[in-house]
């Protein structure tokens with residue numbers, strides 16, 4: 001499997017003018033991270049975390065059905081390239097709860113994992129990129145992505 005470069009350098013920001021750009025970013029991320037990788041996503045309600053993840057999962061060959069894992073905590077999408085784990089850790093009080101669910105084995109066994117609101121895990125996964133998504137004030141529906149790490 002040949003990988004492309006990660007679409008943003010650490011510290012870099014980019015404007016995402018619409019949903020297509022948001023999905024395309026997810027697709028580019030999927031093409032840049034090797035199996036067993038983890039991506040952290042941050043962003044307020046409606047910032048585009050699910051949309052980015054839809055693009056990422058579609059790039060791996062599973063084109064539909066990606067929804068926010070807010071209520072389920074965790075979704076697994078069986079793509080032809082391997083499973084994609086999508087976790088929303090917003091309501092998790094202690095990351096120990098996630099590790100008790102065998103999170104580490106799940107991540108390492110997946111093609112790719114996306115964790116929203118996983119600050120408590122950042123130190124344990126130091127090479128995982130962190131993308132922050134924000135609404136751009138005064139710029140219609142556009143969003144901004146910043147690679148924090």
Ligand SMILES: Nc1ncnc2c1ncn2[C@@H]1O[C@H](COP(=O)(O)OP(=O)(O)OP(=O)(O)O)[C@@H](O)[C@H]1O
Nearest residue numbers: 016018019022045046047048049050051068141143
């Ligand atoms: N870059 C963008 N430009 C314009 N609209 C966008 C962009 N990215 C996403 N959207 C739209 O914003 C809405 C919210 O996006 P999405 O559901 O992905 O956000 P979210 O961060 O997952 O929200 P939540 O935290 O509620 O799960 C959707 O209708 C989506 O199509």
